[in-house]
């Protein structure tokens with residue numbers, strides 16, 4: 001049996017429609033999922049929506065809707081956007097589903113029975129926007145230290161989870177597993193939080209009823225974060241389909257750096273209490289900013305992923321998100337940068353190679369891609385460049401360095417564009433040097449096939465179109481890396497198909 005790969009996104013609050021930041025995390029997870037499938041792994045890719053809690057209840061109230069009616073409405077724009085962005089998730093979980101709620105209730109009861117959850121009194125502050133409890137000492141100017149909003153005073157009976165009990169084991173785990181929290185700067189952040197005075201966390205609410213009920217104590221509902229984190233278990237069969245769960249666990253979590261504490265401290269502590277193996281990796285991505293401020297709907301700073309797709313096409317946006325900043329760092333979102341990448345990288349570098357090569361095959365070789373040269377001569381250097389790019393790409397992807405992986409592809413494309421100029425196929429044609437002409441054009445078509453394969457996780461729709469243009473009767477997904485990501489795999493093709501530019505220039 002081959003390897004399995006389980007990847008997740010944050011489950012998004014349905015207080016509002018998704019913006020480009022949400023699309024980003026989901027695209028990152030999708031790129032990894034597609035890469036692993038192409039690598040022959042059996043993948044389980046989970047995304048979904050976080051539908052309980054005060055923030056969602058408040059949004060429902062503002063629309064004068066019952067919370068359930070509100071969430072049923074608001075889940076639609078998420079599903080629609082993922083469909084449009086070619087997100088290949090295997091499952092979509094909603095925390096209001098009965099099956100998820102049952103798992104949360106069972107976990108809550110078990111932790112209570114084994115003494116990891118106990119009853120106490122919470123007296124302190126609460127930020128509804130971040131759905132976070134804050135002790136007085138952590139507030140900044142009496143406001144939420146994360147988002148700067150007003151906080152509410154809360155005094156209520158509350159169940160607590162013994163995070164403190166797992167602190168030492170968690171620190172040891174972090175030290176002995178350098179892959180656990182990525183990038184490194186986030187690991188340091190978690191370690192210093194753990195070295196501070198780590199308090200147990202409240203895991204129930206009384207002054208709210210939009211949450212999962214605690215059956216044996218009807219005055220309480222489960223705290224939204226305790227509920228939400230469990231989606232990673234309930235969404236993959238835990239306590240429901242044990243075989244599936246054991247097959248895919250442990251996961252790789254893609255999250256934003258804003259929710260690191262929940263994922264790298266509370267969540268692993270919950271898993272230790274449940275005797276479940278900890279996640280393989282928690283990847284904390286950076287923020288997209290506008291004017292250096294985090295893009296967020298409620299701040300009135302929105303970049304609508306649909307509008308971007310209307311203007312530039314989904315794959316150009318996916319490409320931009322993955323190419324512009326390294327995973328983990330912040331990036332300033334500008335329309336100019338997006339247009340520049342589209343015109344420069346896609347239309348010029350990649351597009352031109354395709355739209356120069358294919359018409360020459362059409363004119364000079366009757367639209368047939370010739371067979372691979374029996375004794376390569378002119379394409380030897382190009383083959384070496386492509387082979388080098390492939391191995392660098394694989395290494396970059398293994399390091400979760402998706403930006404470098406794209407750069408590795410573009411190095412190969414640059415070499416191929418240069419090769420067109422140097423080999424001057426039009427002169428080979430004029431001088432009737434048939435064998436050389438065939439070798440050169442075959443070599444260029446082979447670079448295009450390899451580039452389509454390598455970009456397939458990033459630009460799935462475009463790479464399929466490129467395969468069609470080459471006249472291949474398979475899709476990139478049908479060419480597993482193991483067998484096809486090698487120079488020389490392009491065979492003779494009877495008929496290429498010219499079409500409109502794949503990457504139209506934009507103004």
Ligand code: ME8
Nearest residue numbers: 010011012013021025050228229255256287288295
């Ligand atoms: O936090 N740039 O949901 P959420 C990049 N329900 N990524 C961004 C971003 C930006 N400007 N804004 C948001 C929640 N994101 C919880 C999660 S998980 C068990 C529960 C992304 O709707 C980023 O991944 O507020 C961030 O962590 C996530 O959206 C937060 O989405």
